[in-house]
Amino acid sequence: MLTDLFAPTEFKTVPVQLPLAIDAAYDYLVPENMELAPGDFVLVPLSGRQRIGVVWTFDEDEVRTSVDPEKLKSVISQLDVPPLPDASIVFAKWVAQYNLIPVGMVLRMMMSARQIFEPQKPRFGVKFTGSAPPRMTPARTRVLELAENGLVWPKKDIAEAAGVSTAVIDGLVKAGTLAQTALPRSHLPEPQPRHAVTKLTAAQEEAAHQLRAVVQEGGIFSATLLDGVTGSGKTEVYFEAVAEALEHGLQVLILLPEIALTSQFVARFEARFGCRPVEWHSSISANERAKIWRATATGEARAVIGARSALYLPFCKLGLIIVDEEHDTAFKQEDRVNYQGRDMAVVRASLGDMPIILASATPSIESLVNCKSGRYRHVRLPERFAGKALPEIAAIDMRTDPPDKGYWLSPVLTEAVRETLAKGQQALLFLNRRGYAPLTLCRSCGHRFNCPQCSAWLVEHRFRHSLTCHHCGFTVPPPKACPKCGDVDSLVPCGPGVERVAEEVVEKFPDARLAILSSDHAPNVQALKEVIRTIAEGEADIIIGTQLVAKGHNFPGLALVGVVDGDLGLAHSGDLRAAERTYQLLCQVTGRAGRADTEGRGLVQTHNPDHPVIKALLSGEREEFLEREIAQRHEAGLPPFGRLASLIITSKSRETAQDYARAVALRAPASQKISVLGPAEAPIAVIRGRHRFRLLVKAPKETDLQAYLRSWMELVPKAKGDLRLNVDIDPYNFM
Ligand code: ADP
């Protein structure tokens, strides 16, 4: 074009996005001799500091502010890091736009392996030079026996193998017997699609066929819900889709909700594909993160299993995404950057033109409605593997069969545990409450122990000898005397937590081997994994667990699941998913029983045996229950038939928070379709000393809720001082 011909050509600029809470990329001059392309990592100056950013792209409709070329600064250097793939940039923009997050914050998640930007240190090993040392010792002899064949050994490894200190190795290097040499970079093992092919049942084969087919379609977005009862072999079935993708040379991403607890999953992957998958979650080391980041960017990492944050890895050849336990709300991230990981995974698949498989025994209503509308394909596995029956589930009516005073297990449940143990089988008691007792009060004056920083009770933890707030972590040792009236030994625990049930179990079954599966009873992830292993290998007779036990574990010896409080979770007013979630949790936890050679049984203690959730659980009639839930949501215009967003306003001062919340509400643009509810004080009114107010925005499905919120936020006065305004799109938490 003519205009181009006459445009100034002396300088060239690129937009660079920085991983900060900013929404736009800044322009920088490109020095002569530097060739930059979108995705390249560069070092740029910003307010007197050097920052790492990414050469960004602009869609045609994006508005750019033009900067005076005189004021532009130059890119300092290009970094020797694989570029961020185009797909990641497009995805970052989408996530930012949808969730009202500054795009820089999404980029920040994509750059979470900070060590990739540090120069790679070559690793050194040692090698036999052929010349013997002037003086031999038994230790040196052992080292030489190993080194003789001329292979390169990492120093630490050869010292360990020879049973000597590294000083011995250093001595041999000094003597000229061993030489330092750069170690070749270790490569990730490659999963083999046909390593150990599982013989599938006819029903499984049928499902696997459909999943393979979506991969074979190649380069087309599709979403499939793999809806199979607990123990039906969903993992085996979707592994077939994984194998298919691997055979096509594609990368695979498997998202799991509780990645830290997945040793069982890793072992199964290894058995099927001959090597461990790459694992990505918060507890891997910085070094390992950098290595994995690079390996996903180069394509060397073929299969990654990870927590939701794995979505932000720079996959260069991603061809299949699987979200296991897709109903699990652990996929929803709620902190400064809010997003629903499962939903973003669907977006990633759609933007990248690839299939996604969502697997669950208790699919979310969102996914089921997508199946009904034809947006998702629906693949079912209605039966357990090898003709195993689903557990027989019965209710224990706590009104007619209550526990003895001071106990929590009714005689019926106690007897069932006794029978199970007598048969040499395992029993699980499930109570979704950490600690000993949820409330402590003073018998003399009625004083309740509250958190000083939150509107919440302190939970007694006997195991850790503390009163602890589950919202902020505030902890004090249980006092001898009531702080209000001074009476000594007057404190009484109210209600049960897992520790209190454990106390009852120890009293009733003194000889049984007990395992407690709760985050408080394991100092770290490793210890938790160990408890899970113990249970899986039958080294425990009675297991007492919080919701951690409901997470897809395979406990072959487990025959009985007793739900200590089936009503817990049903009373959450204000949470539109309370019934759905309680159903999912109870179904999952009872579904742990009878997966291998034992017949399974579930007993649910409840005061409401007629509640729809309990009835659905007992009858196994999931569809009716879900149909009703779906109809109710439809009628009320709630998700997935309508859209919601929460605005949460917090401040150290209640008045400041409330005034600001009112000011925000006042500026809501008038709309025929969108309604704004509140502000109202949040059900948990104070957390960490911050007072909380909420607004709920409700919109019909077809409205552009984000556009509405964006125009609203432009009218809202800036949150000053310690005020915070947090926007949560598609909220799952209404507290
Ligand atoms: P789900 O994920 O549906 O709960 P899993 O995939 O964990 O089910 O399978 C349950 C158990 O049955 C696992 O121990 C699994 O190894 C076993 N299993 C399922 N299908 C097969 C099969 N075709 N051959 C051998 N074992 C199977």
Ligand code: ZN
């Ligand atoms: Zn607290």
